[in-house]
Amino acid sequence: xxxxxxxxxxxxxxxxxxxxxxxxxxxxxxxxxxxxxxxxxxxxxxxxxxxxxxxxxxxxxxxxxxxxxxxxxxxxxxxxxxxxxxxxxxxxxxxxxxxxxxxxxxxxxxxxxxxxxxxxxxxxxxxxxxxxxxxxxxxxxxxxxxxxxxxxxxxxxxxxxxxxxxxxxxxxxxxxxxxxxxxxxxxxxxxxxxxxxxxxxxxxxxxxxxxxxxxxxxxxxxxxxxxxxxxxxxxxxxxxxxxxxxxxxxxxxxxxxxxxx
Amino acid sequence: xxxxxxxxxxxxxxxxxxxxxxxxxxxxxxxxxxxxxxxxxxxxxxxxxxxxxxxxxxxxxxxxxxxxxxxxxxxxxxxxxxxxxxxxxxxxxxxxxxxxxxxxxxxxxxxxxxxxxxxxxxxxxxxxxxxxxxxxxxxxxxxxxxxxxxxxxxxxxxxxxxxxxxxxxxxxxxxxxxxxxxxxxxxxxxxxxxxxxxxxxx
Numbered sequence: 113x114x115x116x117x118x119x120x121x122x123x124x125x126x127x128x129x130x131x132x133x134x135x136x137x138x139x140x141x142x143x144x145x146x147x148x149x150x151x152x153x154x155x156x157x158x159x160x161x162x163x164x165x166x167x168x169x170x171x172x173x174x175x176x177x178x179x180x181x182x183x184x185x186x187x188x189x190x191x192x193x194x195x196x197x198x199x200x201x202x203x204x205x206x207x208x209x210x211x212x213x214x215x216x217x218x219x220x221x222x223x224x225x226x227x228x229x230x231x232x233x234x235x236x237x238x239x240x241x242x243x244x245x246x247x248x249x250x251x252x253x254x255x256x257x258x259x260x261x262x263x264x265x266x267x268x269x270x271x272x273x274x275x276x277x278x279x280x281x282x283x284x285x286x287x288x289x290x291x292x293x294x295x296x297x298x299x300x301x302x303x304x305x306x307x308x309x310x311x312x313x314x315x316x317x318x319x320x321x322x323x324x325x326x327x328x329x330x331x332x333x334x335x336x337x338x339x340x341x342x343x344x345x346x347x348x349x350x351x352x353x354x355x356x357x358x359x360x361x362x363x364x365x366x367x368x369x370x371x372x373x
Numbered sequence: 374x375x376x377x378x379x380x381x382x383x384x385x386x387x388x389x390x391x392x393x394x395x396x397x398x399x400x401x402x403x404x405x406x407x408x409x410x411x412x413x414x415x416x417x418x419x420x421x422x423x424x425x426x427x428x429x430x431x432x433x434x435x436x437x438x439x440x441x442x443x444x445x446x447x448x449x450x451x452x453x454x455x456x457x458x459x460x461x462x463x464x465x466x467x468x469x470x471x472x473x474x475x476x477x478x479x480x481x482x483x484x485x486x487x488x489x490x491x492x493x494x495x496x497x498x499x500x501x502x503x504x505x506x507x508x509x510x511x512x513x514x515x516x517x518x519x520x521x522x523x524x525x526x527x528x529x530x531x532x533x534x535x536x537x538x539x540x541x542x543x544x545x546x547x548x549x550x551x552x553x554x555x556x557x558x559x560x561x562x563x564x565x566x567x568x569x570x571x572x573x574x575x
Contacts, residue, residue, distance in 0.1 A: 123543050177403075
């Protein structure tokens with residue numbers, strides 16, 4: 113029976129039931145309903161369905177859906193200090209990164225004068241550290257393991273290069289005198305190495321190794337020591353301070369925000 | 374405060390005013406979400422998301438029926454939930470105990486003014502209707518829920534789901550035909566008055 117009703121008629125009956133037909137269409141549908149029992153049956157069936165649906169029990173909300181400020185805020189309001197510290201941390205990290213790159217390294221010849229002075233100071237400090245090690249080198253017992261000959265001069269060459277770099281670039285008398293003093297000390301040490309085969313004891317690394325692994329037959333490998341210049345150390349400290357500061361202010365804002373809830 | 378004042382205050386960021394609107398419309402939104410999704414927990418999530426979204430988009434509300442505007446948001450949230458569900462295993466629609474037994478009369482239906490028989494009858498009707506609604510395609514289901522259950526006009530429903538008026542008419546007619554067949558299959562579950570009406574009309 114219902115199969116005789118076209119989809120268009122069903123659509124119009126449905127709209128007629130809801131009062132969604134315009135006046136003329138509604139009048140036409142009313143006339144057809146009076147004449148066509150199939151349409152009337154379809155309309156009645158739809159009305160029953162509509163009544164059932166409208167009597168569907170309503171489910172109450174299982175809880176209140178009221179919002180808190182925390183739910184609607186994407187993030188707590190942060191003090192202006194936090195982004196500033198974040199940027200400062202990033203900037204300091206970039207500076208530090210470039211400071212360790214070879215072309216921009218603070219150890220290169222194209223460094224700024226202030227850095228050169230710092231390097232000279234560090235070279236002096238290094239030599240001062242090496243100097244006290246000369247005496248134990250002479251007094252060291254012969255049975256202790258020594259650094260191979262090939263390695264010791266190599267390390268001395270590094271000291272030379274490091275010490276010579278600053279005076280060449282700067283050309284000042286103070287720098288030259290420091291270099292000469294460094295060179296004379298290094299030469300003296302090299303001679304002692306050739307004479308006694310115990311020159312390894314004259315370097316801090318070797319002395320450390322010899323104390324750490326006494327009487328060892330194996331050749332100890334030198335431990336690469338982190339050597340940051342003062343600027344790099346300052347940058348590292350700044351990175352740490354900025355990052356900790358940012359974390360501290362963010363954390364404080366979060367706690368304050370949470371306590372308001 | 375009337376609704377317009379609450380909306381105006383909420384637009385300025387007054388969360389208390391918005392929460393008053395939430396309390397007014399939460400049942401309606403929850404019912405809509407539940408009928409479309411068919412799962413209480415997912416409907417709960419959808420309603421919460423819808424209210425958050427409504428508050429954040431409140432400045433885009435340009436007047437008109439606030440109810441329709443909220444229903445549009447919750448419908449979109451339900452659609453999003455469906456898309457998410459496609460990537461997850463489905464959840465059973467019926468309410469079960471820990472032992473796997475279906476609860477005869479869930480707590481939300483426990484009305485002290487109704488007798489146990491009446492409660493059971495109401496629950497059976499609700500379940501029968503819900504099963505038939507769930508059997509509809511999503512597009513049909515949404516139109517039925519918005520127009521039949523929430524009482525939106527065709528125009529409002531068309532605006533809510535961004536479809537032409539003719540599409541709403543067509544989908545609703547087809548949905549009603551399908552629902553009619555489905556309800557006839559479970560007419561023994563329906564209360565006697567609905568069975569009689571259905572039998573006399575068919």
